[in-house]
Amino acid sequence: MNNTSVSKNIFKNGSIAGMTFILTTILSFVVRTFFVKNLGEQYLGLNGVFSSVIQMLSLTDLGMETAFSFLLYKPIAHNDQFGIVKIIRTFKKVYETVGFLVLIIGLCLIPFLPSIIGEQGNNLDNVLLIYLLFLANSVGSYFFTYNRTILNSDQRNYVITLITFMVTFIGNLLQIITLIYFENPVIYAFIMVCITLISNFLINVNVKKYYPFIFKKYKKSELKLDNETKTILIKNSIGGLSNKIGSMVVFASDNILLSIFVNLSTVGLYSNYTMITNNLKGLVNKMIQPITASIGSMIQDSNKEVVDFFKKFNLVIYSLTLFITPQLFILLRPFIQWWLGKDYVLSQEVTLLIVINLTIQIFRLPSLTFIDAYGLQWVQKWKSVFESAINMILSLVFLIHFNFGLKGILLGTIISTLITVSWYEPYIVLKYGIKVKVDHYIFDYIRGALGVIFATIVVWMVTHSLVGNGIIFIIILVLINLISSIGIFFIINIGNHTFKTLMIDMWRKFR
Numbered sequence: 001m002n003n004t005s006v007s008k009n010i011f012k013n014g015s016i017a018g019m020t021f022i023l024t025t026i027l028s029f030v031v032r033t034f035f036v037k038n039l040g041e042q043y044l045g046l047n048g049v050f051s052s053v054i055q056m057l058s059l060t061d062l063g064m065e066t067a068f069s070f071l072l073y074k075p076i077a078h079n080d081q082f083g084i085v086k087i088i089r090t091f092k093k094v095y096e097t098v099g100f101l102v103l104i105i106g107l108c109l110i111p112f113l114p115s116i117i118g119e120q121g122n123n124l125d126n127v128l129l130i131y132l133l134f135l136a137n138s139v140g141s142y143f144f145t146y147n148r149t150i151l152n153s154d155q156r157n158y159v160i161t162l163i164t165f166m167v168t169f170i171g172n173l174l175q176i177i178t179l180i181y182f183e184n185p186v187i188y189a190f191i192m193v194c195i196t197l198i199s200n201f202l203i204n205v206n207v208k209k210y211y212p213f214i215f216k217k218y219k220k221s222e223l224k225l226d227n228e229t230k231t232i233l234i235k236n237s238i239g240g241l242s243n244k245i246g247s248m249v250v251f252a253s254d255n256i257l258l259s260i261f262v263n264l265s266t267v268g269l270y271s272n273y274t275m276i277t278n279n280l281k282g283l284v285n286k287m288i289q290p291i292t293a294s295i296g297s298m299i300q301d302s303n304k305e306v307v308d309f310f311k312k313f314n315l316v317i318y319s320l321t322l323f324i325t326p327q328l329f330i331l332l333r334p335f336i337q338w339w340l341g342k343d344y345v346l347s348q349e350v351t352l353l354i355v356i357n358l359t360i361q362i363f364r365l366p367s368l369t370f371i372d373a374y375g376l377q378w379v380q381k382w383k384s385v386f387e388s389a390i391n392m393i394l395s396l397v398f399l400i401h402f403n404f405g406l407k408g409i410l411l412g413t414i415i416s417t418l419i420t421v422s423w424y425e426p427y428i429v430l431k432y433g434i435k436v437k438v439d440h441y442i443f444d445y446i447r448g449a450l451g452v453i454f455a456t457i458v459v460w461m462v463t464h465s466l467v468g469n470g471i472i473f474i475i476i477l478v479l480i481n482l483i484s485s486i487g488i489f490f491i492i493n494i495g496n497h498t499f500k501t502l503m504i505d506m507w508r509k510f511r
Contacts, residue, residue, distance in 0.1 A: 012158055013155060013156075013157040013158050013161070014286075014287040014288070014291075016157075016158040016161050016162065017157065017158070017161045017286035017287055018283065018286065018287045020161050020162065020164075020165035021161075021279075021282065021283045021286045021287075022283065023165065023169070024165055024168055024169070024172075025279045025282075025283065027168075027169060027172045027173075028172065028275070028279070029275075029339070030172075030176065031172050031175050031176055031179075032044075032272070032275060033339065033340070034175075034176050034179040034180060035047075035179060035188070036272075036340055036344075038179045038180065038183045039179070039183060039185055039188075040268075041264075041265050041268035041269060041344075042120050042121070042124060042264050042265060042268060043124060043185050043268075044267075044268035044271055044272075045120070045121070045255075045259065045263075045264035045265060045266070045267035045268035045271065046117060046121055046124060046127065046130065046185075046264060047185075047271070048255045048267045048268065048270075048271040048274075049116060049117055049121070049255050049256060049259045049264070049267055050130065050131055050134045051134070051255070052252040052253065052254070052255040052256050053109065053116065053131075053134075053252075053256065054106075054134050054135065054137075054138045055248055055251075055252035056248050056252050056253075056256075057102050057105055057106055057109075057135075057138060065145060065149060066372050066377065067232075067233050067237045067375070067377065068087060068090075068091045068146075068149055068233070069149055069152060069153050069372070070232075070372065070373075070374075070375035071087050071229060071232065071233060071375075072084060072087055072088075072149070072150065072153035072154075073153060073373075075087065076153055076154050081213045082222075084150070084211070084213075084214065085213060085214055085216075085218065085223070086222075086223050086224070086225055086229075087225070087229075088146055088149075088150055088214050089214075089218075089223050090223070090225055090233075091145075091146040091149060092146045095142045095143070095145050095146060096142070096143055098142050099139050099140075099142030099143050100139075102135075102138060102139050102142065103135065103139045106135040106138070106139070107135075110128065110131070113127065113128070113131060115260070116256060116259060116260065117259055117264060118259050118260060118263060118264055119263075120263055120264035120265065121259065121264050126185065126186050129186055130185055130186060130189050133186070133189035133190055133192070133193055134189065134192075136193050137189075137192055137193045137196050140193065140196055140197050140200070141196055141200065143200075144200035144201075144203065144204055147200070147203050147204050147207040148160055148203060150207060150211060150214070151203070151206070151207065151210075154210075156210065159203070159206050159210075160203055161286070163199055163202045163203055163206070164199050164203075167195055167198050167199045167202065168195055168199070171191050171192070171194065171195035171198075174191050175188050175191050175192075178191065232375065235377070235378035237377075246383065246384020246385065246387040246388045246421070247384065248388075249387075249388030249391060249392055250387060250388060250391045250413055250416065250417070251413070253391075253392065253395070254270075254395075254409050254413070255267050255270075255271070257395060257396075257399060257409060258270065258405075258406065258409060261399045261400070261405075262399075262405050262406070266405070266406060269344055269346060270346070270406055272336060272340060272344055273332065273336070273346060273351070273354050274354075276328075276332065276335075277328070277354060277355075277357075277358045280324060280328070280358065281358060281361060281362060284317075284320060284362055284365065285365070288313075288317075288365060288369060291313070291369055295309070295369065295370060295373035295374075306434050307434050307436055308501075310366065310370060310429070310434055311444065311498045312498055312501070312502050313366045313369070314366045314441070314444055314445075314448070315444070315448075315493075315496070315498050315499060315502060316502075317362060317363065317365055317366050317448075318363070318444070318445075318447075318448030318449075318451065318452070319448075319489060320362065321359050321362050321363060321448070321452050322448075322451050322452050322455050322485055322488065322489055322492075323482070323485045323489070324358075324359070324362070325355055325358075325359045325452050325455070325456050326452075326455045326456045326458075326459040326460075326481050326484070326485055327478065327481045327482075327485075328354075328355045328358065329351065329352060329355045329456055329459070329460065330459055330460065330463050330477055330481055331474060331477055331478065331481070332351050332354070332355070333345050333346070333348065333351055334468075334469065334473065334474055334477065335474060337469065338469065338470060338471060338474060346406070349407065350406055350407055350410065353407060353410035353411065353414065354410060356414055357410055357413055357414050357417075359452060360414065360417050360418065360422060361417075363422070363445075363448070363449070364417075364421065364422060364425060366426075367425035367426045367428070367429050368425060370429040370433055370434070371425060371428060371429060371433070373433075374429070374432070374433040376428055376429070376432055376433060379428055379432050380424070380425070380428045383420065383421055383424050383425070383428075384421070386420050387416050387417065387420040387421050388416075390415075390416040390419065390420060391412050391413055391416035391417075392412075393412075394411065394412035394415055394416060395408060395409050395412030395413070396412075397412075398411055398412055426438070426441055426445070444498070447492060447496075450492070451488060451489070451492040454488060454492070455484065455485050455488045455489075458484055458488065459480070459481050459484050459485070462480055462484060463477055463480055463481070
């Protein structure tokens with residue numbers, strides 16, 4: 001087992017994840033550039049729609065990965081190898097079944113593809129073959145997920161990160177070469193499948209190295225889970241399924257609805273913006289993902305330590321959004337114009353909605369992380385059902401009745417998130433997890449939100465009259481935004497005890 005301290009694990013996993021993700025993101029921009037230039041916005045939209053369809057199919061795993069991760073924290077903390085083997089073997093068996101279910105359901109969707117991708121999509125070549133490659137990419141991953149779960153739960157995320165980075169880097173280079181010389185979306189998708197399979201194979205090799213006891217032979221009767229563990233697994237899986245339904249309907253349905261009610265080209269334009277916002281959110285996720293296992297370890301020891309960590313965690317996330325939100329609002333449109341051209345730029349109103357949506361999602365991350373660490377999926381089982389229902393109703397009303405198009409999709413997501421999960425998730429953590437009063441959290445949340453709004457308004461007032469284009473203009477905007485955000489960051493945190501404590505801790509650690 002991994003015996004390194006919690007703080008060192010967080011730093012090691014987070015720093016490696018951050019660095020590799022930045023490099024991968026830069027390369028993905030290069031790949032996207034060649035994709036757009038050589039294949040066009042309609043194939044880009046097709047990729048977005050198929051990705052959303054595959055995301056929908058992932059509902060069949062019932063959200064069990066998080067449930068199994070939670071079950072692993074205790075046996076890992078106590079070095080209970082046999083307990084780990086029972087959970088991992090059960091997980092492997094379940095996910096192999098899920099993989100076959102995804103394959104069957106995915107094949108059953110083939111007759112409905114023409115309706116999903118719309119008229120523009122039906123005029124493209126090799127649509128069915130591309131879809132089958134996307135499906136194969138998804139199905140293949142289910143047969144190796146248990147390997148990733150044991151590494152994540154044991155705070156060895158860096159192993160997955162480094163392997164995925166190296167294989168993806170080589171794969172992306174091959175995709176660029178094929179886009180330049182062949183301009184073939186089928187070869188592009190085939191390389192994507194190869195990246196997934198090779199990454200999973202190499203991760204499996206490392207799991208055998210670190211946890212050889214998992215692969216020993218055991219009698220079937222020895223591997224049965226006890227009733228208490230089964231109950232926890234079933235409850236958290238149901239809660240996890242509810243959460244996944246909400247996430248899928250709220251996010252994965254966007255591209256599908258746009259394809260059906262607007263067109264594939266709009267999906268392509270929107271996907272360039274979501275690529276940037278998803279990469280930013282992904283970077284934050286990658287850096288905080290190791291924290292889930294560390295919190296799971298912390299829970300076994302001291303509740304006071306967990307409470308303090310929750311406050312610091314929220315402060316860090318609020319601070320990140322204070323820097324991210326103004327930058328995105330000001331820079332997204334000029335960056336897209338410099339990167340792809342003015343034909344790919346969306347309106348300032350749509351850009352504002354995209355940025356608001358991202359900010360709200362990042363604000364949710366601390367609570368979601370603690371929900372996973374405490375295994376509270378069962379407690380919040382109805383949350384996402386209400387969220388997804390409200391989101392779908394609002395999106396359809398805005399699309400069909402008001403004809404808002406992309407703005408309607410974004411408004412549906414923002415409103416449904418604000419009135420449901422944005423307040424309920426921290427409430428669940430505070431009441432059923434760390435079990436403290438909500439007063440301090442509400443004050444911190446309001447201070448963080450007002451800081452982001454204030455910083456965005458100030459930066460907008462300073463920069464909106466500036467005119468220019470190109471990379472030099474973008475760099476000037478970045479510097480103005482950065483200076484403004486730093487000043488506002490220190491102003492709003494004057495008198496913040498958690499901020500002072502965090503600064504002192506960092507000073508002691510790095511001096």
